[in-house]
Amino acid sequence: MNSMNDERFFDLAMKVIARHASDAERTELNAALTRQPELKAEYERLQAEVLIAKETLPLVNATEATAGELPAYACGRLQSKVRQTLGRPPAAAESQSEREQRMMWKWRWVLGLATATAVVVLLVVPALRTPSEAVIQVAMLDTTGVTRGADTNEAALLHQSWEKTSVDSLTSVEMLREWEANWPAARHQPVVKVVYDRAAGEVRVTGRWQAKEFSKIFPVDGSLAETLKQAKAYIAEQTER
Amino acid sequence: MIFSLVKPPDLKSLQQGDEAAWDAAFAWLWPTAFAVAQLKLQLFLPEEVEDVAIETLEELVEKVREVKAVEELKPLTASIAHHRAVSLLRQWFAKKRGAGKTESLDVPADEDGAKHDPASELSPLAELNQTELAGLLAELQRDLKPEFRAVLNDFFWGRLGYEQIATKHKLAVGTVGVYLKRGMEAMRKAGQRHPKLLKELEAFLR
Numbered sequence: 001m002n003s004m005n006d007e008r009f010f011d012l013a014m015k016v017i018a019r020h021a022s023d024a025e026r027t028e029l030n031a032a033l034t035r036q037p038e039l040k041a042e043y044e045r046l047q048a049e050v051l052i053a054k055e056t057l058p059l060v061n062a063t064e065a066t067a068g069e070l071p072a073y074a075c076g077r078l079q080s081k082v083r084q085t086l087g088r089p090p091a092a093a094e095s096q097s098e099r100e101q102r103m104m105w106k107w108r109w110v111l112g113l114a115t116a117t118a119v120v121v122l123l124v125v126p127a128l129r130t131p132s133e134a135v136i137q138v139a140m141l142d143t144t145g146v147t148r149g150a151d152t153n154e155a156a157l158l159h160q161s162w163e164k165t166s167v168d169s170l171t172s173v174e175m176l177r178e179w180e181a182n183w184p185a186a187r188h189q190p191v192v193k194v195v196y197d198r199a200a201g202e203v204r205v206t207g208r209w210q211a212k213e214f215s216k217i218f219p220v221d222g223s224l225a226e227t228l229k230q231a232k233a234y235i236a237e238q239t240e241r
Numbered sequence: 242m243i244f245s246l247v248k249p250p251d252l253k254s255l256q257q258g259d260e261a262a263w264d265a266a267f268a269w270l271w272p273t274a275f276a277v278a279q280l281k282l283q284l285f286l287p288e289e290v291e292d293v294a295i296e297t298l299e300e301l302v303e304k305v306r307e308v309k310a311v312e313e314l315k316p317l318t319a320s321i322a323h324h325r326a327v328s329l330l331r332q333w334f335a336k337k338r339g340a341g342k343t344e345s346l347d348v349p350a351d352e353d354g355a356k357h358d359p360a361s362e363l364s365p366l367a368e369l370n371q372t373e374l375a376g377l378l379a380e381l382q383r384d385l386k387p388e389f390r391a392v393l394n395d396f397f398w399g400r401l402g403y404e405q406i407a408t409k410h411k412l413a414v415g416t417v418g419v420y421l422k423r424g425m426e427a428m429r430k431a432g433q434r435h436p437k438l439l440k441e442l443e444a445f446l447r
Contacts, residue, residue: 009417011403014425020402046425048442053428054397055364060381061394062276063319070271074295078267079260080301086258086306177292 004032004039007098013043017050043090072213073180076195076204078218084200126163134190134207134239139168141176142198158196161228183208190239196224203231207238252311266314267298273318274298281326282362289329304371313379320375327367365441373435374443380431389424392417 004012012029015021021029033040070078090213138158158167170176176195184191190209197204203224206215217232250269254262274294282290291446300321308314366374385393388410395401395409407414432438 007418007422009423012395014418014421015403018396020396020400036362038262045442049425049432050397052365052438052442053393053425055366056377056381056428057390057393057397058280059277059319059323060378060385060390063273063315063382065276067271068272068275070267071291074298075267077295078298079263081302082258082260082263083303086256094423134290178251181415198262 004036009039009042010046010098013046014050017047023216041084044079072208072215073193073206075215076206076217077177077180080197080200080202080204083202134192134209134235135184136162136165136192136235137179137184138165138194138195138196139163139170139179140196140198141170141173143172154196154198157224158194161232180206192235194235194240196220196228203227205231205234207235209239242424248313249311251316252305252308255305256308263302270298270301270314270318273315274322277319277322281323281330285330286333289326293322293325293329297325300325313375316378316382317371320371324365324367324371327364336389365438368437368441369435373437377431377435377438380434381428382437384431385424387429388418389427392420393424393428396421399437 007031012021012025012032015025016029029043033043106111138161140155151238155167155169165180168179170179176197179195180195183193190207192205192207195204201220203218203220204215205218207213216231218227218231218234248265248269250262250266251259255266270438271294274297275290278293278297279287283292297318301318302319304317304321305314308317317413366377369377391410391411392406397407399406401409403414403417406417410417412420
């Protein structure tokens with residue numbers, strides 16, 4: 001009987017390895033392996049390569065995946081990691097006067113916007129709005145796990161900012177993850193989580209309201225009290241009806 | 242938060258810690274991290290998929306300064322996610338064994354009637370370090386032609402025979418064999434550039 005050609009051997013071997021072969025094809029391959037023992041090594045090699053291919057192909061496919069959206073609660077955590085690992089990006093080379101000018105423009109905008117907002121708030125909003133108090137959860141992450149004077153003051157500041165809620169004290173990143181993932185059930189109210197991360201020096205706000213998610217990070221550049229005010233204002237803005 | 246940016250981010254900005262660049266990068270890389278974590282964990286630890294994907298991106302932040310080109314980011318993400326998932330599975334299996342619950346690892350048989358061996362849920366690719374695996378994935382992305390990859394996927398994972406693949410891709414039946422062979426050759430070549438993978442192959446052959 002003639003020896004089997006390469007293509008036929010490859011096709012049969014692949015079918016048998018992938019369990020696509022018919023009985024006749026299996027028999028044909030076994031006969032060839034008996035008749036030409038030199039093919040046995042190639043067959044075994046193919047078996048191993050198929051194993052690697054089956055393992056690798058889905059990874060290559062997954063590498064090119066484009067579907068799916070990063071959950072909002074992860075954004076803050078990931079940006080904290082960026083700041084902790086890479087630091088804040090260097091500010092663009094900018095002179096003091098340029099910076100001052102930029103700040104002035106910013107303030108003009110803010111003042112203009114604030115005036116307009118005040119008018120809207122005073123005249124229009126009260127007529128339309130029905131109160132819908134947000135469910136706010138507050139936590140302080142301190143991985144040192146030790147209660148110190150500073151901690152107590154900071155916890156007090158958090159308390160003052162959100163009087164109706166207790167401040168959870170978290171001592172590990174794992175605890176924080178669990179806390180962040182555990183949302184209260186509130187269908188008709190905004191829900192907001194506020195984390196003060198001492199090590200990262202920032203306050204992270206994440207919330208859900210009216211089928212939308214929002215999140216923002218407030219670096220504690222100056223005083224914590226000031227940062228908490230900003231965070232509070234942001235929450236109020238996001239949870240307006 | 243909705244991200245519409247699908248283009249790769251600027252690597253230099255990422256390495257400098259630019260927040261906007263990272264927002265874009267996280268959105269761009271998330272599907273990869275999640276898909277790989279899901280691929281490895283869905284069967285045994287589905288509740289860990291999202292966490293592993295997030296941890297993968299955190300680890301990527303730590304490694305970004307070692308990256309030379311933005312094209313390396315996705316394969317590296319896949320590699321990190323793979324290794325994290327495999328490591329988690331190992332811990333989980335070890336814990337189960339430690340608790341004398343090996344019998345619970347017997348999951349239902351698959352369509353072939355073959356039972357999943359816990360060890361096979363781990364991976365021979367785990368022997369490669371992260372950089373090597375990322376390199377292998379990048380090479381395969383580059384060298385394995387899409388038409389060969391499509392046929393390989395259908396054959397191994399779609400459980401389609403030669404005739405069905407030929408019909409699906411409007412190919413001659415003979416061409417299916419040729420594509421399979423060329424695809425396997427491309428994979429073999431890529432594998433040969435990774436000595437540890439070859440070592441795994443040899444171990445399997447013994």
